[in-house]
Amino acid sequence: xxxxxxxxxxxxxxxxxxxxxxxxxxxxxxxxxxxxxxxxxxxxxxxxxxxxxxxxxxxxxxxxxxxxxxxxxxxxxxxxxxxxxxxxxxxxxxxxxxxxxxxxxxxxxxxxxxxxxxxxxxxxxxxxxxxxxxxxxxxxxxxxxxxxxxxxxxxxxxxxxxxxxxxxxxxxxxxxxxxxxxxxxxxxxxxxxxxxxxxxxxxxxxxxxxxxxxxxxxxxxxxxxxxxxxxxxxxxxxxxxxxxxxxxxxxxxxxxxxxxxxxxxxxxxxxxxxxxxxxxxxxxxxxxxxxxxxxxxx
Amino acid sequence: xxxxxxxxxxxxxxxxxxxxxxxxxxxxxxxxxxxxxxxxxxxxxxxxxxxxxxxxxxxxxxxxxxxxxxxxxxxxxxxxxxxxxxxxxxxxxxxxxxxxxxxxxxxxxxxxxxxxxxxxxxxxxxxxxxxxxxxxxxxxxxxxxxxxxxxxxxxxxxxxxx
Numbered sequence: 424x425x426x427x428x429x430x431x432x433x434x435x436x437x438x439x440x441x442x443x444x445x446x447x448x449x450x451x452x453x454x455x456x457x458x459x460x461x462x463x464x465x466x467x468x469x470x471x472x473x474x475x476x477x478x479x480x481x482x483x484x485x486x487x488x489x490x491x492x493x494x495x496x497x498x499x500x501x502x503x504x505x506x507x508x509x510x511x512x513x514x515x516x517x518x519x520x521x522x523x524x525x526x527x528x529x530x531x532x533x534x535x536x537x538x539x540x541x542x543x544x545x546x547x548x549x550x551x552x553x554x555x556x557x558x559x560x561x562x563x564x565x566x567x568x569x570x571x572x573x574x575x576x577x578x579x580x581x582x583x584x585x586x587x588x589x590x591x592x593x594x595x596x597x598x599x600x601x602x603x604x605x606x607x608x609x610x611x612x613x614x615x616x617x618x619x620x621x622x623x624x625x626x627x628x629x630x631x632x633x634x635x636x637x638x639x640x641x642x643x644x645x646x647x648x649x650x651x652x653x654x655x656x657x658x659x660x661x662x663x664x665x666x667x668x669x670x671x672x673x674x675x676x677x678x679x680x681x682x683x684x685x686x687x688x689x690x691x692x693x694x695x696x697x698x699x700x701x702x703x704x705x706x707x708x709x710x711x712x713x714x715x716x717x718x719x720x721x
Numbered sequence: 722x723x724x725x726x727x728x729x730x731x732x733x734x735x736x737x738x739x740x741x742x743x744x745x746x747x748x749x750x751x752x753x754x755x756x757x758x759x760x761x762x763x764x765x766x767x768x769x770x771x772x773x774x775x776x777x778x779x780x781x782x783x784x785x786x787x788x789x790x791x792x793x794x795x796x797x798x799x800x801x802x803x804x805x806x807x808x809x810x811x812x813x814x815x816x817x818x819x820x821x822x823x824x825x826x827x828x829x830x831x832x833x834x835x836x837x838x839x840x841x842x843x844x845x846x847x848x849x850x851x852x853x854x855x856x857x858x859x860x861x862x863x864x865x866x867x868x869x870x871x872x873x874x875x876x877x878x879x880x881x882x883x
Contacts, residue, residue, distance in 0.1 A: 435774050436804045443778065443800065446793035451843065456792055463786040470735070470787070474742050546744040547787075548753060555789040584789070591789055682747070 457584070464586045471545050471557060471589060478546040537651055539688040540564065542572070545589065546685075554580075554597035554617060554681070560689065561588040569649060571690045577655040577678030578602065578643060579687055594681050595656065596624060604656050605644040609634040612644050615656055615675055621682070624657055626673040633671070637662055641675060651690055725878045733760050733870060734780055742787060751851035754859040755829050757784060759866045761799050762828060765806040766813060767874065777803045791843065798835045802828060818864060826860030 450456045542560040549555060560566050562585045572579045572592050580600060584591035595602055596617040604626070605612045611633050613626050629635060639659045645652030657675040664671055737756040745753060757780060765772050781796025788795070805828065806813065813824055833856055 432804065432807060436800060439774050439778055439800055440797060443793040443797040447791045447797070450792040460786055460792060463782060467783060467787055470738060470742075474739060474744070478744065547742045548744050548750065549742070550788040550790055553789055
């Protein structure tokens with residue numbers, strides 16, 4: 424009798440195991456499994472917000488327990504910063520004007536001003552093997568997959584999943600993430616990939632003869648049309664060569680505070696209609712345009 | 722009685738997942754016990770023949786969605802964990818407190834190794850040894866988990882134990 428029960432047990436576990444393995448394989452290869460994920464994650468939203476509650480309480484305590492003196496000094500400090508930023512902004516507006524005129528001369532598409540949406544990270548202790556975080560803005564707030572997220576210092580990653588009230592952000596330190604970048608100093612283009620956990624990022628497929636130095640700033644190149652152009656990604660911290668390998672090993676320290684930023688910005692709508700058409704339509708559909716070489720020489 | 726039992730199983734998992742995903746300082750991250758695995762072990766031990774394998778699968782799927790892991794990863798490992806527990810339920814129940822803690826620690830270690838191996842197979846590996854600290858802390862908190870859940874069972878369900 425005991426034996427019979429035991430075989431039943433094994434059979435059930437075997438069948439369910441096969442089912443789960445099939446699910447894992449399907450998840451890796453087919454997109455429609457994401458629907459299952461989204462349905463389940465709607466039920467988990469209360470849990471995510473409950474987890475965030477202690478952090479919110481701590482934030483609230485910080486504000487309410489601050490003395491007036493602290494608040495007034497902070498206020499003075501912020502006002503100084505605001506003034507500085509406004510002065511810088513005046514210069515920037517001027518430069519932007521100049522830049523768009525130059526771009527018009529070069530007949531390249533103008534960059535449209537990106538729109539930003541503020542979001543907060545929901546505090547959660549997730550699997551350290553996967554560099555993902557959850558944001559408190561979702562489809563209800565107009566967040567879409569593939570949008571890029573930045574913080575005050577640089578690029579953080581891209582949105583990979585959206586539920587009505589939350590969204591999931593894949594950080595650039597995840598092994599599945601790749602960011603097309605260019606060297607600010609030499610214009611060299613390459614791709615930054617993550618290594619998981621707290622490991623530094625790496626710049627891949629850079630040949631030995633490439634012009635790259637330790638300390639170089641890497642910014643997004645805008646290639647691939649996923650990440651908008653010109654945002655800092657990281658700085659080169661170490662370059663070394665392994666004999667027998669065709670490419671250099673380059674480690675990159677991310678500019679964004681991947682582990683610490685709690686307030687982030689979701690970038691939306693950074694491509695204008697012209698560039699979208701150029702990127703997403705097949706070349707055959709784009710009307711042939713007369714090529715002018717004179718524009719480039721001016 | 723049956724719906725009461727379902728309710729306490731549900732809430733035990735809600736609390737376990739709150740504890741599991743509660744943000745902690747970076748240094749303690751590796752030491753967070755596997756609360757969800759411990760609760761699965763507990764219910765496998767207590768429910769025994771009434772234990773349904775759909776439970777670890779469903780809980781595991783929820784953990785996968787929370788974590789953003791491959792769908793089915795935690796479901797599969799929790800399923801195997803509960804199977805091993807059910808197979809050895811008699812010995813586990815009879816063991817003394819220290820003996821039981823050691824065995825639970827080993828079970829959690831096996832569970833984590835399965836997770837690690839599957840993630841390694843698909844190329845998401847994590848090469849620091851701290852990944853296995855959690856089995857030690859899980860063994861340490863096991864007596865409290867079982868005492869608290871025993872108490873809850875006795876009070877709300879009147880479940881009889883051996």
